[in-house]
Amino acid sequence: MGETGSYLYAIAEPVDDGVLGRLRGVAKEPVRAVRHRDLVAVVGTVDTSATGSFGEEALARNLNDLGWLEAAARAHHAVVDSVARAVPAAPLRLATIVADDDGVRDRLERWHDGFRRALDELAGRAEWSVKVYAPSSGPDAEPVPPAGAPGAGAAYLIRRRAAATARDDALARAAQTADDVHAELARHAVDTRRLAVHDHRPEGGDTPMSLNGAYLVPSDRADAFVATVRALRHRYADSRIELAGPWPAYSFVTVDES
Secondary structure: OOOEEEEEEEEEOOOOHHHHHOOEOOOOOEEEEEEEOOEEEEEEEEEOOOOOOOOHHHHHHHOOOHHHHHHHHHHHHHHHHHHHHHOOEEEEEEEEEEOOHHHHHHHHHHHHHHHHHHHHHHOOEEEEEEEEEOOOOOOOOOOOOOOOOOOHHHHHHHHHHHHHHHHHHHHHHHHHHHHHHHHHHHOOOOEEEEOOOOOOHHHOOOOOEEEEEEEEEEHHHHHHHHHHHHHHHHHOOOOEEEEEEEEOOOOOOOOOOO
């Protein structure tokens, strides 16, 4: 390998080499810990040369290649998740790369106080994701009656108004369901985030998302959190409620990494 760089996955408490020894990173490289003071950076060595996948021009292209990006994100997450299951760990953004391990130690010095606070807050806690998909409000368009049919114009307008009212009512119910679900789940979390919702109907989904929630849940409340999601599924049986986790706290690390 020619020119190389240190790819950062997470800032963590000191982690056993046995945990890291089993891991491979975004370039299938071995993962190691770079320690400074009471923190470690979990890193791997990647090829940053002009012909390497993590060189400046190649990386810019790769980050716009959905196949490459998905594979890299999965590998990145696998490293972060394994470390976070062993010790408190704060995930770093995909493709955070510095020149070498001395640059990593410099980052650890500059980031120390913020990540020290973050790790203290994350200890014994994990992120859970809950998404709520509202029931469909029905077709967006009404059939147009034959031209010239008696009362066709008035009937068409009535149907259009009824369809618009039904859609408005469905949106209001979806928003209320989202608020109710979020409030119930927040009781079991020490912090929450309501993230941007995505409409998957253009991709073939049949219902819009009304809640995209992230919840930082202590490990001793995780069972109650999961049980609450199950109860909410029964209460709002006409909506789809998806649960995922536990994950590293991607949504709750707000340290300035510049």
